[in-house]
Amino acid sequence: MKISAWIPLGVMAAALCALPAPASADTASAHCEVRKGGETKQGRSGPCDFSQRQGYVSIDLKNGETWELAPADQANHFRDQKGNKVVRTASGDSHEYKWDNKKIIVTFGASGQAHAGAAGDSSDSFDTVCGVMTNGQDYAYRCQVTDHYSGGQKTRTTLRMPDQTIELTWHSGNRLGLQFEGMVPQEARYSASEGETNWVFEGKTYYYFSDKGRARSEVQNLRN
Numbered sequence: 001m002k003i004s005a006w007i008p009l010g011v012m013a014a015a016l017c018a019l020p021a022p023a024s025a026d027t028a029s030a031h032c033e034v035r036k037g038g039e040t041k042q043g044r045s046g047p048c049d050f051s052q053r054q055g056y057v058s059i060d061l062k063n064g065e066t067w068e069l070a071p072a073d074q075a076n077h078f079r080d081q082k083g084n085k086v087v088r089t090a091s092g093d094s095h096e097y098k099w100d101n102k103k104i105i106v107t108f109g110a111s112g113q114a115h116a117g118a119a120g121d122s123s124d125s126f127d128t129v130c131g132v133m134t135n136g137q138d139y140a141y142r143c144q145v146t147d148h149y150s151g152g153q154k155t156r157t158t159l160r161m162p163d164q165t166i167e168l169t170w171h172s173g174n175r176l177g178l179q180f181e182g183m184v185p186q187e188a189r190y191s192a193s194e195g196e197t198n199w200v201f202e203g204k205t206y207y208y209f210s211d212k213g214r215a216r217s218e219v220q221n222l223r224n
Contacts, residue, residue: 027051028108028184032061036102050106052184059097059104067104069097076182090181093167108185122149128215129222130159130208142222143208145215159208166206
């Protein structure tokens with residue numbers, strides 16, 4: 001894939017604004033932990049349904065308890081159905097929603113719990129060039145990659161763009177789990193060739209140089 005020249009920051013920001021937005025009714029099964037005072041509240045934690053609609057979030061425990069969150073005036077800030085302030089933090093396969101007196105940790109899929117603290121886990125970070133191809137335009141910019149390994153096998157990758165973080169979970173059959181920051185996890189099919197990894201999602205082609213040697217070369221070319 002031919003990489004475009006350096007893109008001015010204003011154009012880059014416009015490209016990142018084109019990153020996929022939540023669908024009108026994104027719903028996923030998850031595991032929820034309700035914690036108060038640092039302790040998990042038994043009977044209120046377990047399987048749950050998580051949905052996000054145009055910025056509105058619903059967390060529905062299987063025991064019937066539901067939290068409805070409406071977007072506030074800052075990114076990742078909400079008000080619940082009683083008007084209480086809630087702040088969201090997204091990391092890897094999980095979201096944390098924090099009130100003044102409690103928090104709810106929403107973990108998507110089993111992989112959200114499988115990587116924490118396991119023996120033989122390691123990670124490797126490096127700078128690279130990544131980009132988005134949309135409407136015939138190729139937007140390229142400098143990014144950071146962190147590959148996470150378990151038992152010597154790469155299991156997931158954190159791709160940090162200037163204004164967005166994407167968590168990639170590697171599956172067999174060239175299947176890829178995608179989680180754009182603040183969104184419900186999605187799936188896509190990826191391909192890798194000549195040190196580049198790319199995938200198509202919602203009509204846009206995302207790519208980055210996943211080989212460290214190729215990444216160094218492309219970062220240097222971007223600077224020039």
